[in-house]
Amino acid sequence: MSAKFDFDVLYIGAGHGTFDGAAPLAETGVSVGAIESSLIGGTCPNRGCNAKIALDEAVKMTREAERLGDVLQGEIAIDWNKNVAHKQEIIDPLPAGLTKRLEDAGAKIIKGHASFKDEHTVLVDGKTEVTADKIVISTGLKPHRLDIPGTELAHDSEDFMNLKQLPKHLTIIGSGYIGMEFATMASEAGADVTVMLHSDKVLRDFYQPYVEKVVADLKQRGVKFIKNSDVKSFEKTDEGYQVNYGASKLSTDWILDATGRIPNVDKLGLENVGVKYDASGVLVNDHLQTNVENIYAVGDVISSDQPKVTPAAYFGSKYLMKLFSGQTSEPIKFPVIPKVVFTSPRIAQAGVSVEEAEKKGLEISENDLANYWYYIVDKEPIAASKQIHDKDGHLVGVTEISDQAEDAVNALLPAIEFKFDREQVSRLVGLFPTIGYAAWHRA
Numbered sequence: 001m002s003a004k005f006d007f008d009v010l011y012i013g014a015g016h017g018t019f020d021g022a023a024p025l026a027e028t029g030v031s032v033g034a035i036e037s038s039l040i041g042g043t044c045p046n047r048g049c050n051a052k053i054a055l056d057e058a059v060k061m062t063r064e065a066e067r068l069g070d071v072l073q074g075e076i077a078i079d080w081n082k083n084v085a086h087k088q089e090i091i092d093p094l095p096a097g098l099t100k101r102l103e104d105a106g107a108k109i110i111k112g113h114a115s116f117k118d119e120h121t122v123l124v125d126g127k128t129e130v131t132a133d134k135i136v137i138s139t140g141l142k143p144h145r146l147d148i149p150g151t152e153l154a155h156d157s158e159d160f161m162n163l164k165q166l167p168k169h170l171t172i173i174g175s176g177y178i179g180m181e182f183a184t185m186a187s188e189a190g191a192d193v194t195v196m197l198h199s200d201k202v203l204r205d206f207y208q209p210y211v212e213k214v215v216a217d218l219k220q221r222g223v224k225f226i227k228n229s230d231v232k233s234f235e236k237t238d239e240g241y242q243v244n245y246g247a248s249k250l251s252t253d254w255i256l257d258a259t260g261r262i263p264n265v266d267k268l269g270l271e272n273v274g275v276k277y278d279a280s281g282v283l284v285n286d287h288l289q290t291n292v293e294n295i296y297a298v299g300d301v302i303s304s305d306q307p308k309v310t311p312a313a314y315f316g317s318k319y320l321m322k323l324f325s326g327q328t329s330e331p332i333k334f335p336v337i338p339k340v341v342f343t344s345p346r347i348a349q350a351g352v353s354v355e356e357a358e359k360k361g362l363e364i365s366e367n368d369l370a371n372y373w374y375y376i377v378d379k380e381p382i383a384a385s386k387q388i389h390d391k392d393g394h395l396v397g398v399t400e401i402s403d404q405a406e407d408a409v410n411a412l413l414p415a416i417e418f419k420f421d422r423e424q425v426s427r428l429v430g431l432f433p434t435i436g437y438a439a440w441h442r443a
Contacts, residue, residue: 005120007033009324010132012114012122012268015042016310017138017299019098021317026106028325033132034107035114035124043140044310045094047158052181054087055161056342059188060403063344067379078189080166087161115269119292123269136320137275137282137290137297139268141261141308146173150234153241154257157182166191167254171243173231174258175202177341180214182256184343187223194252196229196245198259205307205339206347207354210401213382214343226250261308263301278303286331287323288316296320307339336417340406345382348405351416352397357388362396364388367442369402374438378403387442394419395443404435411436415443 009025011018014036026032039046058078065076102109112124121131143156157178169192172179179195180203187193195202202225203211215225226245234255235242243250263281275290276283281303288296298320299313306312315334322328338350357364369375369383380403388397395415400408415425420443430437 005131005133007031007108007130007132009033009134009136010035010122010130011136011138013042013138013140013264013299013301014040014098014102014109015138015140015299016044016313017140017301017317018042018136019102019317020314021298021319021321022107023101023105024318025321025324026102028321030325032102032105032107033110033130034102035110035112035122035130037111037113040095040102040109041098044313045098046091047161049310050094051087051091051161052185053342054090055083055185056181056344058083058086059185059344062188063403064378067381069379080189081164083189084162084164113267115267116273116275117269119273119294133294134324135295137265137268137295137301138299138313138317139264139301140313141300142264142266143257144260144262146231146257146259148231148233150236151257153234153236154255156257160186160256163254167252168192169194169240169251169253170256171196171241171250171252171254172256172258173229173243174198174256174260175225176205176258176260177203178261179256179258181342182258183218183223187218187221188344192222194224194226194250196226196231196243196250198229198231200227203341203347206341206349207386207399207401210347210384210399213401214345214347217345217382218343261300263303265301280304288320288332306334307337309337309339312337336413338409338413340409342406345380345401345403346405347399347401348409349399350397350409350413351395352388354386354388354397354399357397362388362390365442369400372438374433374435375402375404380404385442393422395425398442407435408439411439412443415440 008031011022011034014034018034022032062076065072114122117123121129145151160182166189170186172183172195175195175197183193183195202215229245231245233244240253265277273292275292281301282297284297284302288298298316300308319332336351340348365387367385375383383402385400390396398412425443430440
């Protein structure tokens, strides 16, 4: 460690952008610190990915039981309170485990809120100075809140996942990942759900014909969608709450503001050191370096054309570990980053999108997977995929809608990332019968 600073590398935030790289970095002998004001692990383990997939497991099981019909005897229903308790059993141990991982590697964790005093110094809770040769901004995203009268009456995603009792009528403002995943969960658990769209499109980052299938299925299950809703305000009423939109009103028991997530840069003091950022995040170069030479940023907080998802934060964190430990000096080169929305069915995609392929004139093939025997096993009524190949026959993109879409796309990632040719693909024979085996026949 440099005698001039407290740490060689100091991370602000302790989510995936930090711990995936900070622990192995500390093991190389670099002195590492991490400042975190909340739970170690950040959003994903504590109030994001891990929590939502735990809640969704019950939804997945009830949907499969529904499809199998009289093959399974007895009624299956979700006990929401017990589902939330099960979620807590899964995520409660995670911060301690991640803390141990960092500390066992030699990193030091400092609890509190960090803000920049100068390019090498941060203040913890406005008073304690901590210095470092290099500082990494890894603060992720935070929920966006509508700037309308009564916005304080709405709740965020963390509030939803901690609900002990599900409201009878739930209104969701927004139709992105959070809005659609939680609409699926709440509806399956017995709530009357209304989703209010800012525009006329749901899940705009996903292949729309597949999105329309998900929406149609939810509508059949009673979920209501209001397009171009123009939400103006929220009010408390004697019966509950009221959403005022356009020229109309909607009575509800609970409001979820799922209008997106924004870079968590408030009160970091970036203006004190001149770090540049915009509405999409902290601006970085191809070494994840900001305009201030010794300050870097990683994960969801950066302005990037990569999806703001955990795998991208993980890869960025690992890259900085190699950069700071001298294992590389090359620019970061992101691999194919897949994305998935955990509705029922799921939609997953990686590589070139169908829309891009159509513009570029690439080969697009489609499979009606609902008639493929492995998907018939659990009677999936909605299952299809599209594969994109380049002129040389390499798989360059895939999009799938099914209850097993995430596993199928995961299986195909190596072919896309490493540009396997037909001969190489033919030599990959997976375990049978599995979804991965089935997926490889489309590569």
